[in-house]
Amino acid sequence: MASTIVTFELGGREVEVMVKPLMTLQTVLRHQLGATATKEGCRQGGCGSCTVLVDGEPMLSCLLPVEDVAGRRVTTLESLTPAEGLHPIQQAFLDHRAFQCGYCTPGMVMLSKALLDHSPAPSREEIARALTGNICRCTGYQPIVRAVAAAAEMTAGSEGGPVR
Amino acid sequence: MSAPLNVVGRSVGRSDGIGHVTGRTRYTADHAFPGMLHLRMVRNPLHHAKLSGIDLSEAERVPGFVRALTARDVPHNRYTILSLIGVEPEEEFVLAEERVRFKGEAIAAIVAETEEAALDAVSKVRLDLEELPAVFDVEAALEPGAPIVTHWGNNTFMYEGHPCRRVRLGDVEQAFSEADHIVEGVYNTSPIEHAPIETTGCIAVPEANGRYTVYTNTQALYFSLDNTAIILQVPGNRLHFIGGTVGGGFGGKVDVIVEPIATLAAMKTNRPVRFTYSRSEEMQVSSTRSAWRIYIKDGVSKDGHIIARKVTSYADSGAYSRQTPYALTKHAANAAGPYAIPNVSIDAYCVYTNRQPTSAMRGFGVTMASFAIEVQMDKIAEVVGVDPWTIRFINAYRNGDMKPHRKLAEDATLIETMQAAAALVGHELPDEFKAMTSAPRGTGQPGGR
Numbered sequence: 073m074a075s076t077i078v079t080f081e082l083g084g085r086e087v088e089v090m091v092k093p094l095m096t097l098q099t100v101l102r103h104q105l106g107a108t109a110t111k112e113g114c115r116q117g118g119c120g121s122c123t124v125l126v127d128g129e130p131m132l133s134c135l136l137p138v139e140d141v142a143g144r145r146v147t148t149l150e151s152l153t154p155a156e157g158l159h160p161i162q163q164a165f166l167d168h169r170a171f172q173c174g175y176c177t178p179g180m181v182m183l184s185k186a187l188l189d190h191s192p193a194p195s196r197e198e199i200a201r202a203l204t205g206n207i208c209r210c211t212g213y214q215p216i217v218r219a220v221a222a223a224a225e226m227t228a229g230s231e232g233g234p235v236r
Numbered sequence: 237m238s239a240p241l242n243v244v245g246r247s248v249g250r251s252d253g254i255g256h257v258t259g260r261t262r263y264t265a266d267h268a269f270p271g272m273l274h275l276r277m278v279r280n281p282l283h284h285a286k287l288s289g290i291d292l293s294e295a296e297r298v299p300g301f302v303r304a305l306t307a308r309d310v311p312h313n314r315y316t317i318l319s320l321i322g323v324e325p326e327e328e329f330v331l332a333e334e335r336v337r338f339k340g341e342a343i344a345a346i347v348a349e350t351e352e353a354a355l356d357a358v359s360k361v362r363l364d365l366e367e368l369p370a371v372f373d374v375e376a377a378l379e380p381g382a383p384i385v386t387h388w389g390n391n392t393f394m395y396e397g398h399p400c401r402r403v404r405l406g407d408v409e410q411a412f413s414e415a416d417h418i419v420e421g422v423y424n425t426s427p428i429e430h431a432p433i434e435t436t437g438c439i440a441v442p443e444a445n446g447r448y449t450v451y452t453n454t455q456a457l458y459f460s461l462d463n464t465a466i467i468l469q470v471p472g473n474r475l476h477f478i479g480g481t482v483g484g485g486f487g488g489k490v491d492v493i494v495e496p497i498a499t500l501a502a503m504k505t506n507r508p509v510r511f512t513y514s515r516s517e518e519m520q521v522s523s524t525r526s527a528w529r530i531y532i533k534d535g536v537s538k539d540g541h542i543i544a545r546k547v548t549s550y551a552d553s554g555a556y557s558r559q560t561p562y563a564l565t566k567h568a569a570n571a572a573g574p575y576a577i578p579n580v581s582i583d584a585y586c587v588y589t590n591r592q593p594t595s596a597m598r599g600f601g602v603t604m605a606s607f608a609i610e611v612q613m614d615k616i617a618e619v620v621g622v623d624p625w626t627i628r629f630i631n632a633y634r635n636g637d638m639k640p641h642r643k644l645a646e647d648a649t650l651i652e653t654m655q656a657a658a659a660l661v662g663h664e665l666p667d668e669f670k671a672m673t674s675a676p677r678g679t680g681q682p683g684g685r
Contacts, residue, residue: 108266109259111483113433114515121433149259162257169247174256175433175483181257209433209484 080141082107083151091138098122098133101148109149109178113207120206123179124148130186149178152185161185164223165216172210179206184220193224252481263483264437264453269508272439273302275501276354276511278344278361279521280336283372283590284383287336289364290344298360300353302505305345307331310500311469317492317558320462327386328556328593330467330496336365337385337555338590340521347501347509370590374529374550377589385555385588393553393561393586401568401586405640406579408535411544415535419616422531423608427524427552430597434483436522437512438494440502448499449476454492455485463492464499475499487596491523491558523595526551526560530571530608535579540620542631544579547571551601553586554593561586563601569641570602573609574650575631580640628654629669636676648674 079088082105089100098115101107101124113119115134122133125147152159158166161184171177180203187194187202194202199220200213208216255261278290292304307313310330316323332343344361348354369383376382377391385391392399412418438452454460457479465472482489498511513522528551535544549567553560568584599606617627633639633648651672658665 102266103268106268108262111263111434112265113435113483116515118515119433153258158254158257165257166249166253169249171253171256172250173432173434173482173484174252174261175263177256178259207433209431209486 076139078138078142080138080143081145083147089138093139094137096134097124097131097136097138097141097146100138101133101146107148107150111175111178113175118207119176119179120183121176121179123182123206125182125186128186128189130183147182147185149181152181159185160226161188161220161223164219164226168215168219168222170211170215170219171208176206176208180208180216184223187220188224188227193228194220196221261481263434263481264439264451264479265434265510265512267439267451269439269441272508272510273347273349273501273505274351274354274511275345275347275498275509276351276358277342277497277517278346278358278363280332280339280341280343280363280365282336282365282367283339283370284368284385285336285365286368287332287334287343287363287365289362291362291364292344294360294362295346295357298348298353298357300349301357302347302349302507303501304357304361305331305347305497305501305504306343307333309504310467310496312467315463315467317459317463318562319466320459321562323561325388328558335368338592340517340592341555342497345497345501345511347505372589372591374527374552374585374587374589377587378550378585383590385590391588393557393564393588395561395565399585401564401582401584403568403571403580403582403640405577405581405638405642406544408544408546408579408581411579412533412535412546415543416538417536417616417619419534419536419612419619420532421608421612421615422529423604423611424530425528425604425607427527427591427594428597429519429522429524430484430486430488431519432482432484432486432488435513435515435518436489436494437510438498439508439510440495440499441508442502442506443476447474447476448502449478450495450499452477452479452495453482453485453489454479454495455482455487455489456492459490460492460495464496467492467496468500468503486598487525487600488522490596491593493522521592523554523558523593525597525600526553526563526594526604527591528552528604528608530604532608532612534612534616536616536620538620540616540622540627540630542575542577542616545572545577546580547582547584547605549582549584549605550587551585551604552591552594553588554591555588556593557586557588558593558595559600560594563596565601567601567605569639569643571605571609572640573605573613574633574648575609575613575628576633576637576645577631577640582640625654625658625663625665625669629665629672632672632674634674634677650674
């Protein structure tokens with residue numbers, strides 16, 4: 073099958089990739105663009121480690137044909153990280169020891185970003201519900217929920233808004 | 237005067253924390269190399285079968301196919317990972333020879349330019365298999381006439397000529413005849429998959445100096461290196477293993493499964509080779525925690541002292557033993573629990589079946605003993621008519637007590653741990669238990685016997 077060229081926005085810059093039909097965004101990010109912060113825990117939509125934002129909405133990049141993001145804005149953990157220091161969600165994950173092996177962390181952080189953009193002061197229940205699709209096998213979920221709640225407090229009153 | 241403690245009692249951040257929250261941590265599969273090939277495995281679809289042929293002719297015609305590896309390509313194909321600590325015999329095959337013993341067993345490796353091409357070629361390999369009867373239960377595997385899984389004629393790992401690991405202290409039969417109560421229980425546990433979020437994998441890279449650099453997420457770097465050197469029959473200094481970053485292991489990444497075959501493929505092709513388990517391989521092929529069946533018979537005096545404990549345990553090793561013989565040894569040393577019992581008899585069997593091989597997982601061998609023993613302790617408390625705290629306090633180890641495997645207890649803390657637990661849950665202990673300590677018996681502290 074013939075390859076096609078797909079253009080989308082990644083972290084504020086335009087990227088152009090040549091892809092085979094149904095090639096996933098995850099594969100393109102990791103294997104063509106070298107953006108390996110997006111993880112591959114199952115490649116079947118079961119673990120959430122590959123969560124990225126597409127136009128601000130959380131998506132499982134392992135299930136997403138890259139043609140579907142043509143012309144859209146993709147945000148990965150690479151583009152969430154500021155040039156200096158950490159994003160408040162990253163800082164909160166660090167402060168609250170919300171990881172051990174770290175493999176689920178990129179997906180957890182990206183999902184938290186989407187949650188806080190929609191709901192800047194979520195309850196514990198909202199946080200837990202929002203994170204349901206993302207699996208952590210090391211830390212347990214309590215430190216992660218605490219980190220997201222802390223990040224919400226840190227960003228309260230600030231502008232927020234989608235990160236590019 | 238003591239200096240203030242900087243670490244004890246504090247929560248210390250991980251040195252790799254910034255890497256984890258920014259996604260800059262490089263896990264094994266995050267490495268990529270020019271010209272990297274992809275390895276996928278042809279796997280046995282049956283539980284137990286005779287393997288008479290592997291037809292690669294169609295697979296070889298798949299665009300992107302580079303080469304296949306079968307048993308005859310592996311210099312030292314039959315191995316056992318614990319040979320490094322003197323365990324025999326070698327009984328697992330890097331790639332299957334004449335017989336396959338569990339569903340998912342590796343038969344042939346396909347190396348291709350892309351993962352898709354490798355998978356396509358795998359699907360086109362034709363296997364000549366003749367199904368054999370299979371056995372899936374530890375006790376059924378020990379029955380006369382059971383299908384034999386091993387190559388030595390029975391289904392148990394042999395400990396110095398015995399079919400089980402044995403521990404003996406005192407005379408349990410005599411003590412049973414003197415006991416006021418006999419309490420019996422049978423405890424079964426299921427296999428458990430570690431299910432790390434990062435699947436098992438490695439990338440082997442040929443270097444210009446004739447060495448091979450292997451990026452791996454093993455939990456046991458030198459264990460993997462040494463076993464790879466044995467399997468490939470190369471000096472260890474030709475292998476450079478880089479690891480330390482593991483996306484979840486829990487014991488599931490201490491077997492040596494991906495490195496030898498990926499390194500062999502790199503040697504045969506002179507190109508970097510990546511072999512990373514799919515999620516389904518991680519769940520269905522990689523080792524699990526063993527399933528266990530544990531029988532316990534206790535002789536107890538009417539005041540609640542356990543005077544005899546007999547344990548017969550069976551761990552389902554699956555088709556190959558990996559770390560399970562070691563688990564049984566640990567199990568046998570711990571199967572009487574943290575209790576001072578003068579008469580103990582333990583028989584612990586490592587049993588081969590046609591299930592997925594089992595291996596290390598978080599306290600393997602001991603965790604399941606603890607589960608069985610502690611449920612049994614509650615049962616004893618019920619029979620004797622005391623509460624669960626009492627039965628544990630009066631039987632707890634003290635320093636200086638002789639354990640069944642003839643080691644003196646040196647670091648007993650059960651009493652102090654239970655006192656702390658009682659305080660945490662707001663349970664008021666009787667004064668005699670509050671005053672008890674793990675100090676050696678006969679040192680004037682109360683509650684001893």
